[in-house]
Amino acid sequence: MTKQMLCWKCGGKVSVAAEMVGSSVGCPHCAASIDVPGELFGAPMASTATSRSQAGASKSPAGAFVLNFLFWGAGYVYLGRMWGLWILIPFCLLSGIGCLAMMESGPPPYTPGEAALWNLPGVALAFHAHNMAKQASQ
Ligand SMILES: [Zn+2]
Incomplete structure:
Protein backbone atom coordinates (compact mmCIF):
# COMPACT_ATOMS: atom_id res chain seq x y z
CA MET A 1 0.00 0.00 0.00
CA THR A 2 1.40 3.39 -0.93
CA LYS A 3 0.18 6.84 -0.05
CA GLN A 4 1.04 10.32 -1.15
CA MET A 5 2.26 12.95 1.24
CA LEU A 6 3.53 16.46 0.73
CA CYS A 7 7.18 17.34 1.15
CA TRP A 8 7.59 19.67 4.14
CA LYS A 9 10.22 21.63 2.26
CA CYS A 10 9.07 22.05 -1.32
CA GLY A 11 5.43 20.91 -1.05
CA GLY A 12 5.91 18.33 -3.82
CA LYS A 13 4.00 15.05 -3.76
CA VAL A 14 5.95 12.06 -2.48
CA SER A 15 4.76 8.46 -2.68
CA VAL A 16 5.54 6.43 0.41
CA ALA A 17 4.89 2.77 1.24
CA ALA A 18 3.39 1.57 4.51
CA GLU A 19 6.60 -0.23 5.45
CA MET A 20 8.48 3.10 5.40
CA VAL A 21 6.60 4.37 8.46
CA ALA A 46 -3.61 14.09 9.00
CA SER A 47 -0.80 14.01 6.45
CA THR A 48 -0.85 17.73 5.62
CA ALA A 49 -1.03 18.80 9.23
CA THR A 50 1.76 16.41 10.15
CA SER A 51 4.12 17.56 7.44
CA ARG A 52 3.34 21.16 8.32
CA SER A 53 4.10 20.67 12.00
CA GLN A 54 7.30 18.84 11.13
CA ALA A 55 8.64 22.00 9.51
CA GLY A 56 8.33 23.85 12.78
CA ALA A 57 8.48 20.95 15.17
CA SER A 58 10.63 21.32 18.27
CA LYS A 59 11.55 24.86 17.28
CA SER A 60 11.12 27.35 20.06
CA PRO A 61 9.10 30.50 19.32
CA ALA A 62 11.54 32.45 21.49
CA GLY A 63 14.49 31.24 19.42
CA ALA A 64 12.79 32.32 16.20
CA PHE A 65 11.97 35.68 17.79
CA VAL A 66 15.55 36.41 18.86
CA LEU A 67 17.06 35.22 15.58
CA ASN A 68 14.73 37.31 13.45
CA PHE A 69 15.27 40.32 15.71
CA LEU A 70 19.06 40.18 15.46
CA PHE A 71 19.39 38.81 11.92
CA TRP A 72 16.39 39.58 9.76
CA GLY A 73 15.13 36.39 8.12
CA ALA A 74 17.31 34.01 10.18
CA GLY A 75 14.28 33.11 12.31
CA TYR A 76 12.44 31.96 9.19
CA VAL A 77 15.37 29.80 8.09
CA TYR A 78 15.46 28.39 11.64
CA LEU A 79 11.78 27.42 11.22
CA GLY A 80 12.57 25.59 7.99
CA ARG A 81 11.35 28.41 5.73
CA MET A 82 14.24 28.63 3.30
CA TRP A 83 12.84 31.78 1.69
CA GLY A 84 14.05 33.55 4.82
CA LEU A 85 17.45 33.54 3.11
CA TRP A 86 16.11 36.14 0.68
CA ILE A 87 15.76 38.49 3.64
CA LEU A 88 18.81 37.29 5.54
CA ILE A 89 21.36 37.56 2.72
CA PRO A 90 20.55 41.20 1.76
CA PHE A 91 20.42 42.03 5.48
CA CYS A 92 23.90 40.56 6.05
CA LEU A 93 25.26 42.44 3.04
CA LEU A 94 23.71 45.72 4.19
CA SER A 95 24.78 45.36 7.80
CA GLY A 96 28.26 44.33 6.61
CA ILE A 97 28.47 47.56 4.63
CA GLY A 98 27.15 49.41 7.68
CA CYS A 99 29.89 47.92 9.87
CA LEU A 100 32.56 48.90 7.36
CA ALA A 101 31.23 52.45 7.24
CA MET A 102 31.26 52.52 11.04
CA MET A 103 34.93 51.49 11.15
CA GLU A 104 35.75 54.30 8.75
CA SER A 105 33.88 57.06 10.54
CA GLY A 106 33.63 55.84 14.13
CA PRO A 107 30.45 54.79 15.92
CA PRO A 108 27.26 56.38 14.60
CA PRO A 109 25.70 59.19 16.64
CA TYR A 110 22.62 57.11 17.38
CA THR A 111 20.85 57.20 20.69
CA PRO A 112 19.60 53.77 21.85
CA GLY A 113 16.07 54.98 21.02
CA GLU A 114 17.04 55.77 17.43
CA ALA A 115 18.78 52.41 17.09
CA ALA A 116 15.61 50.66 18.30
CA LEU A 117 13.55 52.65 15.80
CA TRP A 118 15.93 51.64 13.04
CA ASN A 119 15.35 48.00 13.95
CA LEU A 120 11.53 48.26 13.89
CA PRO A 121 11.35 45.91 10.89
CA GLY A 122 13.39 43.45 12.95
CA VAL A 123 10.82 43.69 15.75
CA ALA A 124 7.98 43.06 13.28
CA LEU A 125 9.80 40.10 11.73
CA ALA A 126 10.56 38.75 15.21
CA PHE A 127 6.88 38.77 16.20
CA HIS A 128 5.90 37.21 12.88
CA ALA A 129 8.37 34.32 13.26
CA HIS A 130 7.31 33.93 16.90
CA ASN A 131 3.65 33.50 15.87
CA MET A 132 4.65 31.18 13.05
CA ALA A 133 6.53 28.89 15.44
CA LYS A 134 3.65 28.95 17.91
CA GLN A 135 1.12 27.98 15.25
CA ALA A 136 3.37 25.22 13.95
CA SER A 137 3.69 23.71 17.42
CA GLN A 138 -0.07 23.68 18.05
ZN1 LIG B 1 10.81 18.32 -1.56
Missing part, protein backbone atom coordinates in the same frame (compact mmCIF):
# COMPACT_ATOMS: atom_id res chain seq x y z
CA GLY A 22 9.06 5.42 11.14
CA SER A 23 11.92 5.89 8.69
CA SER A 24 12.61 8.73 6.32
CA VAL A 25 12.51 8.99 2.54
CA GLY A 26 14.28 11.37 0.20
CA CYS A 27 12.06 13.86 -1.62
CA PRO A 28 12.27 13.17 -5.39
CA HIS A 29 11.88 16.92 -6.07
CA CYS A 30 14.27 18.61 -3.66
CA ALA A 31 16.09 15.67 -1.97
CA ALA A 32 14.95 16.75 1.50
CA SER A 33 14.71 14.00 4.08
CA ILE A 34 11.05 13.36 4.97
CA ASP A 35 9.91 11.42 8.01
CA VAL A 36 7.00 9.09 7.24
CA PRO A 37 4.40 9.46 10.02
CA GLY A 38 2.37 6.44 11.09
CA GLU A 39 -0.82 8.53 11.01
CA LEU A 40 -0.45 8.74 7.24
CA PHE A 41 -1.75 5.21 6.97
CA GLY A 42 -4.14 5.37 9.91
CA ALA A 43 -5.71 8.75 9.17
CA PRO A 44 -4.94 10.04 5.68
CA MET A 45 -6.33 13.52 6.42
Whole structure:
Protein backbone atom coordinates (compact mmCIF):
# COMPACT_ATOMS: atom_id res chain seq x y z
CA MET A 1 0.00 0.00 0.00
CA THR A 2 1.40 3.39 -0.93
CA LYS A 3 0.18 6.84 -0.05
CA GLN A 4 1.04 10.32 -1.15
CA MET A 5 2.26 12.95 1.24
CA LEU A 6 3.53 16.46 0.73
CA CYS A 7 7.18 17.34 1.15
CA TRP A 8 7.59 19.67 4.14
CA LYS A 9 10.22 21.63 2.26
CA CYS A 10 9.07 22.05 -1.32
CA GLY A 11 5.43 20.91 -1.05
CA GLY A 12 5.91 18.33 -3.82
CA LYS A 13 4.00 15.05 -3.76
CA VAL A 14 5.95 12.06 -2.48
CA SER A 15 4.76 8.46 -2.68
CA VAL A 16 5.54 6.43 0.41
CA ALA A 17 4.89 2.77 1.24
CA ALA A 18 3.39 1.57 4.51
CA GLU A 19 6.60 -0.23 5.45
CA MET A 20 8.48 3.10 5.40
CA VAL A 21 6.60 4.37 8.46
CA GLY A 22 9.06 5.42 11.14
CA SER A 23 11.92 5.89 8.69
CA SER A 24 12.61 8.73 6.32
CA VAL A 25 12.51 8.99 2.54
CA GLY A 26 14.28 11.37 0.20
CA CYS A 27 12.06 13.86 -1.62
CA PRO A 28 12.27 13.17 -5.39
CA HIS A 29 11.88 16.92 -6.07
CA CYS A 30 14.27 18.61 -3.66
CA ALA A 31 16.09 15.67 -1.97
CA ALA A 32 14.95 16.75 1.50
CA SER A 33 14.71 14.00 4.08
CA ILE A 34 11.05 13.36 4.97
CA ASP A 35 9.91 11.42 8.01
CA VAL A 36 7.00 9.09 7.24
CA PRO A 37 4.40 9.46 10.02
CA GLY A 38 2.37 6.44 11.09
CA GLU A 39 -0.82 8.53 11.01
CA LEU A 40 -0.45 8.74 7.24
CA PHE A 41 -1.75 5.21 6.97
CA GLY A 42 -4.14 5.37 9.91
CA ALA A 43 -5.71 8.75 9.17
CA PRO A 44 -4.94 10.04 5.68
CA MET A 45 -6.33 13.52 6.42
CA ALA A 46 -3.61 14.09 9.00
CA SER A 47 -0.80 14.01 6.45
CA THR A 48 -0.85 17.73 5.62
CA ALA A 49 -1.03 18.80 9.23
CA THR A 50 1.76 16.41 10.15
CA SER A 51 4.12 17.56 7.44
CA ARG A 52 3.34 21.16 8.32
CA SER A 53 4.10 20.67 12.00
CA GLN A 54 7.30 18.84 11.13
CA ALA A 55 8.64 22.00 9.51
CA GLY A 56 8.33 23.85 12.78
CA ALA A 57 8.48 20.95 15.17
CA SER A 58 10.63 21.32 18.27
CA LYS A 59 11.55 24.86 17.28
CA SER A 60 11.12 27.35 20.06
CA PRO A 61 9.10 30.50 19.32
CA ALA A 62 11.54 32.45 21.49
CA GLY A 63 14.49 31.24 19.42
CA ALA A 64 12.79 32.32 16.20
CA PHE A 65 11.97 35.68 17.79
CA VAL A 66 15.55 36.41 18.86
CA LEU A 67 17.06 35.22 15.58
CA ASN A 68 14.73 37.31 13.45
CA PHE A 69 15.27 40.32 15.71
CA LEU A 70 19.06 40.18 15.46
CA PHE A 71 19.39 38.81 11.92
CA TRP A 72 16.39 39.58 9.76
CA GLY A 73 15.13 36.39 8.12
CA ALA A 74 17.31 34.01 10.18
CA GLY A 75 14.28 33.11 12.31
CA TYR A 76 12.44 31.96 9.19
CA VAL A 77 15.37 29.80 8.09
CA TYR A 78 15.46 28.39 11.64
CA LEU A 79 11.78 27.42 11.22
CA GLY A 80 12.57 25.59 7.99
CA ARG A 81 11.35 28.41 5.73
CA MET A 82 14.24 28.63 3.30
CA TRP A 83 12.84 31.78 1.69
CA GLY A 84 14.05 33.55 4.82
CA LEU A 85 17.45 33.54 3.11
CA TRP A 86 16.11 36.14 0.68
CA ILE A 87 15.76 38.49 3.64
CA LEU A 88 18.81 37.29 5.54
CA ILE A 89 21.36 37.56 2.72
CA PRO A 90 20.55 41.20 1.76
CA PHE A 91 20.42 42.03 5.48
CA CYS A 92 23.90 40.56 6.05
CA LEU A 93 25.26 42.44 3.04
CA LEU A 94 23.71 45.72 4.19
CA SER A 95 24.78 45.36 7.80
CA GLY A 96 28.26 44.33 6.61
CA ILE A 97 28.47 47.56 4.63
CA GLY A 98 27.15 49.41 7.68
CA CYS A 99 29.89 47.92 9.87
CA LEU A 100 32.56 48.90 7.36
CA ALA A 101 31.23 52.45 7.24
CA MET A 102 31.26 52.52 11.04
CA MET A 103 34.93 51.49 11.15
CA GLU A 104 35.75 54.30 8.75
CA SER A 105 33.88 57.06 10.54
CA GLY A 106 33.63 55.84 14.13
CA PRO A 107 30.45 54.79 15.92
CA PRO A 108 27.26 56.38 14.60
CA PRO A 109 25.70 59.19 16.64
CA TYR A 110 22.62 57.11 17.38
CA THR A 111 20.85 57.20 20.69
CA PRO A 112 19.60 53.77 21.85
CA GLY A 113 16.07 54.98 21.02
CA GLU A 114 17.04 55.77 17.43
CA ALA A 115 18.78 52.41 17.09
CA ALA A 116 15.61 50.66 18.30
CA LEU A 117 13.55 52.65 15.80
CA TRP A 118 15.93 51.64 13.04
CA ASN A 119 15.35 48.00 13.95
CA LEU A 120 11.53 48.26 13.89
CA PRO A 121 11.35 45.91 10.89
CA GLY A 122 13.39 43.45 12.95
CA VAL A 123 10.82 43.69 15.75
CA ALA A 124 7.98 43.06 13.28
CA LEU A 125 9.80 40.10 11.73
CA ALA A 126 10.56 38.75 15.21
CA PHE A 127 6.88 38.77 16.20
CA HIS A 128 5.90 37.21 12.88
CA ALA A 129 8.37 34.32 13.26
CA HIS A 130 7.31 33.93 16.90
CA ASN A 131 3.65 33.50 15.87
CA MET A 132 4.65 31.18 13.05
CA ALA A 133 6.53 28.89 15.44
CA LYS A 134 3.65 28.95 17.91
CA GLN A 135 1.12 27.98 15.25
CA ALA A 136 3.37 25.22 13.95
CA SER A 137 3.69 23.71 17.42
CA GLN A 138 -0.07 23.68 18.05
ZN1 LIG B 1 10.81 18.32 -1.56
